Amino acid sequence: MIKISPTFSKTLLTSACVLLALFSLGCSKSDNKTSKVLQAAISPSIPPFTFEENGQVVGVDIEIFKGFCESRGYTYNLKAYDFQGMLGAVASGQADVAFSGISITPKRQEVMDFSNPYVENGWNLVSLTKRDIKITDLSQIKKYSIGFPTGAVFMGYIEKEWVPTGIYPINKVKLYPSMSEALTDLSNGNLDLVFVDSSMLLTYVNKMKMPLTSSYEVPYSDKLGFAFVKGSPIREEFNKYLAELGSEKILSMETKWSK
Known part of the structure; x- marks a missing residue:
């Protein structure tokens, strides 16, 4: 039987507080790419996809997104919301992309575009x-x-x-x-x-x-995907990056962040 950890409540409180933070992170620029800043909305209380650990926002989605930026020459800003606010940010165009274990549904597809699925749960x-x-x-x-x-x-x-x-x-x-x-x-x-x-x-x-x-x-x-603003010019490039990673690599990320 799993015993209640004394840090259980502290962990939850820390994760909730990080929702109020604004993170600005840089990716390295490729020599042959034009740099652009992507505005990304996250809800960092959804492990293993996007969550707080040791004062940093980490997880499967962060690792995928960071790898995409580094390979394509983008920089990015991460802004944290509650889950509903994250979806609203990309649907309204306040963010270019949103990710934190987001399920692909017909209703959401009416107001945002999704990447190809990368996880099924x-x-x-x-x-x-x-x-x-x-x-x-x-x-x-x-x-x-x-x-x-x-x-x-x-x-x-x-x-x-x-x-x-x-x-x-x-x-x-x-x-x-x-x-x-x-x-x-x-x-x-x-x-x-x-x-x-x-x-x-x-x-x-x-x-x-x-x-x-x-x-x-x-x-x-259900199937999870990265959510993009309608008509996003980078969605197809992101899908190419997911294909480059492959399902085995993504599964290894999921395993790493869930242990």
Whole structure:
């Protein structure tokens, strides 16, 4: 059994605070490229994709984006938002690109363009290990409160799959500015279950030593992509970079940042 780490609450608080920070980072310039500054929106509380570690924003998405900038001669500014604000920044054109484990959905594709998928993930409802909540039948879910960040793709799933069949009502869902705040409420006993994807769960348990367990594996998977402003002139070049990396390299990044 995983024991509650004494740094659990401190880690969550630090991750929440970093949302207010503004990061300006430079990439090296290629000799044959014209330098341009890209404005990037992130939500750094989504491990292993974009999260705070030792005072730095790190993760799979950061590593991919930094590699793209270095290979194509771009510099960039990172600005942190809550999850909903990050999506709004790229949809409104305030940012050129957004990334932090963003799921590709038809609704989002109406207001932003996505890169080719780079990760496919399953979903889990997680609880504190000490509570040992195990859902063996969907009829049991109504007994519990469920939470996740505002703007997360999980809401669409609940609205489409659970509401019409009476499995779970929308008015019982608890929404938070960030995943860190949802997990803090879970830790404090104010929330029963949190929706996360499988990569996030591995990172929380293996890397961050959080006392979490999967209570239910949702029979659904989604694809993640980098979100670009509509009509972005760099999206196709970014897709070429993803192809250059290849799926094995990206998987190795995911493994590295989730351990």
